[in-house]
Amino acid sequence: MMPPVFRFAPSPNGLLHLGHAYSALLNFDRARETGGRLLLRIEDIDATRCRPEYETAIYEDLAWLGIAWETPVRRQSEHLGDYRAALERLSALGLVYPAFESRAEIARLVAAREVDGPWPRDPDGAPLYPGDAKSLSADERSHLIASGAPYALRLDMQAACRRAARLSWNERGEGPDGERGIVPVRPEAWGDVILARKETPTSYHLSVVVDDALQGVSEIVRGQDLFYATSVHRLLQVLLGLPEPAYRHHRLIRDEACRKLSKSSRSTGLRALRAAGITPAGVRQLVGLG
Structure with missing residues (x-):
């Protein structure tokens, strides 16, 4: 039987937040638990909003969380x-x-x-x-x-x-x-x-x-x-x-007003949390993964 294949597929149109972290960590954990593979896909078909600096930030934030993925990364624009x-x-x-x-x-x-x-x-x-x-x-x-x-x-x-x-x-x-x-x-x-x-x-x-x-x-x-x-x-x-x-x-993952997080949610952005001293383990606790 072939190992299961998972993917995390963000769009580089802003910085990742806690909601992205939760989804990425779930995929990463499931891949490890099942002996499966984790792929990263960059969904960048919206040329007006997607930027290279956001794509770079995705790689940096995921690596900081301790998430590893297979390469090469599939970029939709290609x-x-x-x-x-x-x-x-x-x-x-x-x-x-x-x-x-x-x-x-x-x-x-x-x-x-x-x-x-x-x-x-x-x-x-x-x-x-x-x-x-x-x-x-x-x-x-x-x-x-x-x-x-x-x-x-x-x-x-x-x-x-x-x-x-x-x-x-x-x-x-x-x-x-x-x-x-x-x-x-x-x-x-x-x-x-x-x-x-x-x-x-x-x-x-x-x-x-x-x-x-x-x-x-x-x-x-x-x-x-x-x-x-x-x-x-x-x-x-x-x-x-x-x-x-x-x-x-x-x-x-929702904010204090029970709204779905957006990439403009500075208080829950991974960059802001990291700058405030939150660790990857702390992020897991914030999203309820322990």
């Missing part, structure tokens, strides 16, 4: 061709279409629809795509793209769900409402999610399933904030013929 190939496979199935509305136009469409009542929102609270880009003809789409209009490539969720059987995943951790074991998949709750944009040939949803498959990740240990997104990931795995990993979602 593998855009992998995501483009996956997108082309979905397009060949007739499951991808371009939508040309800006964020401001989408906000106006939602506001207009909510005159008749609340417009549906995804599990993260964002309104589902309200546009009618699927009704555009091939010529109309080609003309808009040729004109240089910005666009997002969206998954036709209704068509995608028709191609997939009833799906589920094996939850080895715990969801926000205590979900465990076999969890049914509900990707339709997310609407027509974005898979790529004109300027970026991928999105989080697409790149994460492609990366996990290419890297042979067998157990995904991550925060409960991504629990419901697993429905989209399982759907994409089936559509692309990718293997199904096990999932272990963990509790979130």
Whole structure:
């Protein structure tokens, strides 16, 4: 039997905080306990926010915590061709279409629809795509793209769900409402999610399933904030013929006001804690790992 493969996959768009430390340590500990491997992946597809100095800080902070990982590190920005190939496979199935509305136009469409009542929102609270880009003809789409209009490539969720059987995943951790074991998949709750944009040939949803498959990740240990997104990931795995990993979602580390930590949380940033004299063992105590 092959050893299990784990991964920690931060984005270099800010400094790591206690929440990142908790997730990284859980992955590291699980790899050691099971005789598995730990990979580090740098999710840097957002070129406007990701910076080299933050990537360097990730390596330094993880090493300070005593975490070791395999090399070379996979950087998403160096593998855009992998995501483009996956997108082309979905397009060949007739499951991808371009939508040309800006964020401001989408906000106006939602506001207009909510005159008749609340417009549906995804599990993260964002309104589902309200546009009618699927009704555009091939010529109309080609003309808009040729004109240089910005666009997002969206998954036709209704068509995608028709191609997939009833799906589920094996939850080895715990969801926000205590979900465990076999969890049914509900990707339709997310609407027509974005898979790529004109300027970026991928999105989080697409790149994460492609990366996990290419890297042979067998157990995904991550925060409960991504629990419901697993429905989209399982759907994409089936559509692309990718293997199904096990999932272990963990509790979130929160601030004094019970809010999820962000990279602007200076009081819980690893750099700030280290400067204040906190040790790696102290970080383990702060996140409840003893």
